[in-house]
Amino acid sequence: MRTKTVFSLVREQSVFMTAIMGLLTFLAVMALGIAIAIGTGAARWNTQWDLFATVQVTNQKNESDVAKILNTNNAKIETIREISNDEMLQLMRPWVSGGGVLKNYLPKMWEVRFKSESDLNAVSDKIAPYGRVLTHADALQTPISAGWKMMIIAGLILALTLGAITVCVSYIARNTAMLHKRELEILNQIGATDSFVARQMQIIVARICVVSCLVGFLFAIPVLMLIISSAHSARVGLMAMLTISVGGWVCLALMPFAITIFAIWMTRRTTIKILQKE
């Protein structure tokens, strides 16, 4: 049976609330989507480099010892590549210019991908007396921390959007109470409890939110997919890693429901507060 509402929002209020809730849902889904994409990207980026390390030996006397350790621990190593002097000179060109003497002091270096983190730690411990083992994850801290910062910013936008929803719903409830003061008085006179009046408001807000949140969500999804696909096209480090997993899409799909439930709860809280103040 369709629930009868005893009072309703005026047309302007309904249009305003539908538009604003649609926009806020769009922003909330975008913010959450971006946060999830960056989070997943940063996690993938981390995982990719976690098992990579560069072994550096600066003292020539230790080179054979380190090579021996790497050979004997071959079972723990996925891939190993010795970095040639030419490659190193290429990488260090800005610092080894002209007839630079630094090239005479180039370390011996291997790029190693270990099978597991425990393998990396075990081999690192053995190499420690002879050379240095630098993990790529440590070396790439800057882009990874930038990824987390971007996630925090996206999270902040999400929080701001939810704050705006709170203000919006609260404003609509207050405005409705003021516009419908007479109706509220009459409802009060015929024995309507605060809960009954709040429920009436909740039904109205729920109807508006279901429509606006769905519209906001449907607009946000293609935009989000466009952003992720553009980031992939850039093929630049962390950006190329941006993605949304199945769990992420489920979270995004739940967002409009969460906003609707939040708006309904907020409406009840505000309406009861207003009624009790009278």
Place this chain on the structure above:
Amino acid sequence: MEEKTIISFANVAAAYDNATEVLSDVSFNISSGAFYFLSGASGAGKTTLLRLIYQLHKPLRGQIKLFGKNTAELTRDDIAMLRHKMAIVFQEYSLLSHMTVFDNIALPLRVRGIAESKVKKLVAKVLDWVGLGKYADVKPMELSGGQQQRVSVARAIIVQPAILLADEPTGNLDDENASRLMELFIQMNKLFGTTIILATHNKKLMDTYKFPVIHVENHRVGFVGKSSNVIPDLKKVWKGPTPKNYFTELSKQFDDIGNA
């Protein structure tokens, strides 16, 4: 019929915005099933007295008891529940302009959570009685003052209240409709023992129906006539055709709701 105090005022005073007292030291008891006229000059405090009884206005001091409960100790929800046993008819109708006549009358039933199928039956019966059956889907603003008053009365009586307060309900009605309304109130009082307080300026009405009068004057309340439940014989006071026994029908509907 068992008589017990249903409304009790003890040294009640009322004022708006803490200004001059509209009512001072008002004390009285009203038994269940009583029928009173409430008279007094304009601005004497008749509406304030009705608002105090209906808990739409808080007393400045003193104690009001309704159904044996001290209203000062009641929460907002308790008061709302108390109002489920009462009804009020305002001079200015208090109808919701955006709703149809049907929905306005159905409002108290919906607030009480009565099933829509029962709501439809009850409203149809009440509409029929007040002679507005063909106006069910019309908005109140499209009706005359007298018709709106009848909608307001229909909304009040549909819940079969234990206490019915009416503020000048016959003010906008012609003699025939005023008599018809009085006949309805008397039936309610007689069949259901509804306690009725009817504010009026209409001397002719008070002379015709010899109910005791609560008179408000100089911020005080006094009683004129015998406070009793003696109901005049309808056939002697009402010269028109014998009305349909509307309330017996309505009562059956309420019994159905109770048994549902």
